[in-house]
């Protein structure tokens with residue numbers, strides 16, 4: 001497509017210390033008072049808040065560019081189509097994909113994984129084949145494979161973890177065999193923060209000819225990812241977890257796999273020709289994008305990526321790492337507190353239990369002071385079963401969080417412990 005405005009996404013920003021106060025000014029929601037207190041938002045692993053750049057981009061789209069894309073011959077349709085396709089080109093650069101048509105716009109990780117299971121999976125997984133997942137997985141990377149395995153008579157195997165929440169790679173190697181057709185694992189655990197050695201996992205799987213899907217829901221917000229360097233076969237992420245809108249995400253798949261896989265949904269745009277005798281499919285990526293897509297979502301997601309790339313993902317990672325360290329130290333001597341997830345390599349998540357106090361009560365009492373954390377099983381019930389707990393409380397950090405946020409959270413937690421402990 002002509003006139004594409006190509007963006008670059010440097011891994012490092014301007015190498016100066018981050019000006020968090022200035023960054024916070026770009027998030028109107030962070031100025032809220034909640035129940036009479038300044039909002040302390042520590043539920044970033046569930047979803048991040050959105051900067052003005054993203055909010056303004058959505059407004060601009062609807063004020064100046066809105067039209068349905070493709071096939072339109074009028075001005076607005078051309079503008080909307082150009083920005084939509086520009087988004088694909090730029091997000092492909094962000095992920096390091098070889099071709100922009102290897103990126104499919106989906107609703108998020110969940111839809112991306114379901115797409116692979118329903119399309120590539122149905123075509124390639126047969127009775128007796130094995131799919132390897134990990135003990136850390138989010139339900140969205142378990143249930144689609146269970147549905148497929150049941151339908152096909154395939155077998156799911158699970159990479160176990162140690163008590164720190166780290167995958168046991170030796171055990172993984174023992175699970176691999178010629179029967180392994182797919183390995184699907186998350187990059188970073190939403191429940192524990194563990195960063196998995198996905199490059200090693202991918203290389204080991206490839207030695208057996210298995211394909212690998214990486215769930216990047218919790219890695220893309222925190223550090224640079226390059227799908228060609230990883231050599232993963234599929235990769236998914238959700239826009240709303242990286243400062244972009246909800247309802248938009250990316251499925252990356254290697255060209256040859258997407259070319260050979262059947263469509264996921266039928267409808268407009270995914271066909272090249274329809275007749276009563278039958279239909280034929282459009283080229284990539286449109287074969288997988290039936291119906292009117294989330295046009296402004298894809299455009300605003302690009303704006304989100306541009307926004308945080310300008311700050312620099314490496315600087316963001318360093319800032320969040322320092323917050324995690326501070327939080328870990330700040331809560332260490334709270335009586336009855338036990339961290340859940342103590343992997344050596346962790347990103348941005350502090351999960352814990354307080355003896356004798358239900359995590360929901362911790363969350364409710366912190367909320368009374370304007371502190372937002374998440375409590376529950378974090379859509380990882382098999383992981384909770386493995387850890388012999390029903391739920392945890394979880395604080396998770398983003399670029400706009402401050403040391404003061406951490407201190408307010410730790411003080412709030414001490415109050416909870418003194419009231420209910």
Ligand SMILES: Cc1ncc(COP(=O)(O)O)c(C=O)c1O
Nearest residue numbers: 108109110138140186190217238
């Ligand atoms: C690791 C992981 N995978 C998948 C998902 C699902 O993402 P979405 O709900 O955006 O599809 C989440 C969301 O919390 C997640 O943390």
